[in-house]
Amino acid sequence: MTLVLGGLLAQLALTCVAVAAAVFVVPKRRALVAGAAVVGIAMAGAVTGVFALSGGHGSLTVPMTLPLGPVVLAPDRLGGFFMVVAGLVGAVATLYGIGYVRGPAASRTSWSAMALFLLALQMVPAAADAVSFLLCWELMAVASTVLLLADHARRAPVRSAALWYAAMTHFSFVMLLLGFAVLAAAGDGTGFAAMARVPADSGAASVAFVLLIVGFASKAGIVPLHVWLPRAHPEAPSHVSAVMSAAMVKMGVYGALLVSIRLLPGGPAWWGLLLIALGAVSALYGILQASVATDLKRMLAYSTSENIGLMYLALGAGLLLRSYGVTEPADSAIAACLLLVVGHAAFKTTLFLGAGSILHATGERDLDRLGGLGARMPVTSAAFGIGALGAAALPITSGFVAEWALLQSLIHAPATQDRLVAVVMPVAVAVVALTAGLALMAFVKAYGIAFLARPRGEGAAAAHESGLGMRVAMGISASTVVVLGLAPGPVARAAAAAADLSGVGAVGWWGIDLFGIDALLDPVALTVLAVALAVPVVLVSARLARRQPRRRVDLTWGCGGVRLSPRMQYTATSYAEPLSRVFDDALRPERDVLVTHAGESRYLVERVQFQQNVGDIVETTAYRPGIRWMDRVGVLARHLQNGSIHRYLAYAFVALLAVLVVVSL
């Protein structure tokens, strides 16, 4: 028995234990016992991933009663990479969930679904053929829908979110089914090895590529298939949102890598362009919506769209450059994609867990009612702050390293024979830059409005720090963000091994070296230099502070007035107002200003009411008409069936005639 096989068996065994614990343990201890078993599944998955990533082999065949054949699990290096990511995210989020779950989220069903969800997240990258892949994919979708539905009895938006999610995830499933069917027909077999024999320049390959990419993009939350993200993420329990956003949507990225690198390598240039276009639109639209969103978790959901967009853009750039035979920048771009996967997993987990703590402590998701949480929730504040730095891609976090690698690989695309590259690459750099700039604004807003200044609502004023387990989980994930930012070298090596990349490695113990394009980054050295520069400043400050201590005063400067109330502070809406004006056409916010005048006077105002609603323009222009059209078709189709037995007999007769006509032809 190989280590990989042992790991896979251990996961299945632990899943049985976890489900049994969820069902049989008394409610008081259920979270602890079932939670510990679920953490075990995730850790076993991560360890199995490490074995697979380091080149271990092992294959597990699970017989099935369905006539589709057995489920075959045999992770390769790329699958192992994603198993590690999903496992670690799952473990941290579950650890957090043990202290976080209340009410329906702590039920038997929810804990069982959590165990199955994390198992499915491990099985998807481990699957060795299309049928197993699709079965695991469906298990992942169903288990996550059950988790999302936890609070359906109390809140109506949960039901609508679950409907959107179920519809979109099944759209994705159907697309994948069609895509794999085309490939299986062309390659004469459902195994990935058989499919890999299909030549990438054939027509069938292109059809399959488009179908599969649409399917994976829908799971990954790529615009315009992202509509379920900003609904599902806010409504799911926060630890589930963390796993969905940091691990599950990554399976959409894994799928894209699987198709473009493993199954159909060496595709034409337009595949790369397609991915770049999808990624660029997603990144920009996602971050624009995130910067104007005021619901904290909705904002994080849109930011996921943005990050996945960057990953698709990196992968697309890699494919485009490979199609021109420019190997080393292409490999660096694909490495950047994998670094983005890891970086995003770390900081998005931290941010969702932080958002969960805020929700837990204040009962609020609306940034406009938060404020001053830094003093009340110091651990959450520090963790969320680090996560926000990561999302804003500032040094020394995991987000920064990934974006640095992406930019480096984009600017090293040499002048090729094709002028396309000369136009596409600067556009891509500009998109990444604008995205980074807007992300900076979005996360300064999120952190600054929620944690600094004074509380804007009663919930925020009464906030308290969360329990020990939740704090430990947030601490682990926040420190991962920093550690990955300080020591990206090992991750770069793992990425190079996972996708078989040349020209990517580590310098020293921790630095990252894209030696294929002659670019290196050693965050530790940079940090040492920064600290050396900061020390004199701190020393001078300390000396001055001894001479002149800081003095507390009551009020901030209010132009000489003393009527400053917390309501006069900037809110998240006002913070994003200049931006929503600049990008008015892309966002189309609806604003209502209602002015009540005092008495007869036109000049004296008694009350001003302001209301702003930023909808999703993709949803209102593309999905709503589609849904209306389907509704109409449904109503028309209902006329077919009016309950009259005569009509049904007539149908049967017409059908019989039709069959006879067809047969006689």
Place this chain on the structure above:
Amino acid sequence: MNIGAAILATVQVTAMVILSPILVGLMRQVRARMEGRVGAGVLQPWRDLRKLFAKESLQAQGTSWVMSLGPVVLVASSALVCVLVPLVGTVTFPLIPDDLFVMVSVLLIGTVALALIGLDSGSAFGGMGSSRHMTIAALVEPTVLVAVYALSIPVGSSSLSLIVDARLLDPASVASPVSLLALVALFIAVVAETGRMPVDNPSTHLELTMIHEAMVLESSGRDLAWLELGSWMRLGALLGLVGSLLVPWGIAGDVTPLTLLVGLLMLIVKLAVLGSALAAGEVFLAKLRLFRVPELLAGSFVLAFLAVTASYFVVQG
């Protein structure tokens, strides 16, 4: 290599700490003279700093550690930028290449520190300044990075010292259309990033039009002193960067007392000329309306974009 780089880093940071307030004093003096005022003299910013360092810092109720730590972060990030930019010489630490992308992100750390200070004060002015500051920073970003891209194409690296060295070897490349387009774009970005006219009026006293000043409204004493020094060092380093790219001559390629002295003198001359020119230009400009600033930045982005595509086609011939 490391010792040389350490010496050079020390020289650059020390020089910028001393010179940047004088640079700001010079710019104010030029403006004053051109507007028919006497002016306070080029050393006035230093006197202000001395005064502020001796005063106590006030901290309003409800504000957090950001108020005291933010200024330190801003100064440290500005100092790091002064190390990364080849102002006096092009000798770098082997493990810390003076990568332009890294430099831009270090600048952004300072930007974020300022924005958080603005929000922490809990006043409407601070939030307003912070919001405008971040909006402009977000919109400047594409111009900066695409300009970096354009500059990096001829040498195949985004390392500043390599770019400057290449310009020293091939002086004609400085005047090439590609280089000029990129530099103009970069200059507009620097003006926006450092809050100079026409994007922000550094000498305004009207809260509603402020950007930078609104964020530091609530800081006092040594906090304010650090904030001012940090912002001035940013201005100095970025003007020095434009100077080094525009006139690369005199930059030390190795670390000897003579080359350092020459590099330092050239830096002073470049900063004085660029600073005076910028100040003279500001006299004739009115501040743009906030919602016209994106148009200016879009224009500078187009220049940077043209620089990149043109350089590809020029290389191809």
